[in-house]
Amino acid sequence: MTPQDRAQDVLAPPAKAAIFLTVTIRPGKEREARDALADVAGITRAIGFRIPEAALSCVVGIGAEAWDRLYAAPRPDGLHPFRPLAGEKHVAVSTPGDLLFHLRAGRPDLCFELGRQLMVRLEGLVDAVDEVHGFRYWDERDLLGFVDGTESPTLAAESGLAALVGFDGADPDETYVGASYVIVQKYLHDLDAWERLSVEEQELVVGRRKLSDIELPDSVKPDDSHVALNTITDPDGTERAIVRDNMPFGAVGTGEFGTYFIGYAADPGVTEEMLRNMFLGRTPGRHDRILDFSTAVTGxxxxxxxxxxLEDPDPFLARTPGLSG
Incomplete structure (x- = not known):
């Protein structure tokens, strides 16, 4: 069985609609919550089967503190609470979250129904702490007007290598082959301030042409542009990638507009390095200019x-040294 076969729907193609639902588990409800997670796949199939062309999927993520409460196995090596970052001007906050449900489909009604049924199954067990309904906007653009996710790998081999544990054969005991790590942040945009910039000024902030999405030449692109600070390379020059599935969201009545960042990685350190570059700068004080217009309110x-x-953790526990199912 390949890593892709073992994985949740991490590598599902970008969808037209998504719901990002973050919940905390109520004290004393750990066993019931763990049992409910075993039902997620079945609930997803029951809803998606009726409209298969909409490709409904759900990815479940488990936070560090929740892992300690739910499972006997030691935490996976890269799992820890989100580490906040305090730069000279901007902060990447750490916020509560035991479970993440990333719902995707070609139609928003399927995401809505799946989210509703999941909360019915989890009633009395969890509390929702964040819920974002995302949508595709024009030709894959965010609400700042730029194409988002251009550098996310698209070929199966490249995206698998970037996002799935053990894809490169580096997990000798194969305990968690097909697993992934995901970091999420909800960003709110100051569109009034952003739109006071000229298009040329916006392009220097992002590091790409607004209309064509072509990356600016190195001779023009500022070293504190979003593109420059999110380019991560190994010592040998190999560029490190993550699989993004960011989505715009907004509420026109209240004027809340933003981007929900979600990045899957086989090694969460890659995403964390990108965030350090953004908030702290490669050079102290040279933070990502996009943060002057976008504020992270979750992490x-x-x-x-x-x-x-999720359906049966016991076989995985049996593979863990010192533990048995």
């Missing part, structure tokens, strides 16, 4: 176990 890190783990 969580989750482990996305292989699909089979």
């Amino acid at each position: 969580c890190l989750f482990f996305v176990p292989p699909a089979a783990f």
Whole structure:
């Protein structure tokens, strides 16, 4: 069985609609919550089966503190609470989150129904702490008007290598082959301030042409542009990637507009390095200019176990040294 076969729907193609639902588990409800997670795949199939062309999917992520409460196995190596970052001007906050449900489909009604049924199943067990309904906007653009996710890998081999644990064969005991780590942040945009910039000024902030999406030449692109600070390379020059599935969201009546950042990675350290560059700067004080117009109001890190783990963790516990099912 390949890593893709073992994985949850981490590598699902970008959808037209999504719901990002973050919840905390009530004290004393751990066993019931763990049992409910075993039902997520079945609930998803029951709803998606009626309209298969909409490709409904759900990815479940588990936070560090929740892992300690739910499972006997030690935490996966890269799982820890989201580490806040305090730069000279901007802060990446850490906010509560035990479970993440990333719902995707070609139609928003399927995401809505799946989210509703999941909360019915989890009634009395969890409390919702964040819920964002995302949508595709024009030709894959965010509400700042730029195409988002251009550098996210699209080929199956590249995206698998970037997002799935063990895809490169580096997990010798194969305990969590097909797993992933996901970091999420909800960003709110100051569109009034952003739109006071000229298009040329906006392009220097982002590091790309607004209309064509072509990256600016190095001779023009500022070193504190969003593109420059999110380019991560190994010592040998190999560029490190993550799989993004960011979505715009907004409420026109209240004037709340933003981007929900979600990045899957086999190694969460890659995403964390990008965030350090953004908030702290490669050079102290040279933060990502986009943060002058976009404020992070949430921040969580989750482990996305292989699909089979949620339905029956016992076989995975049996592979863990010192533990048995």
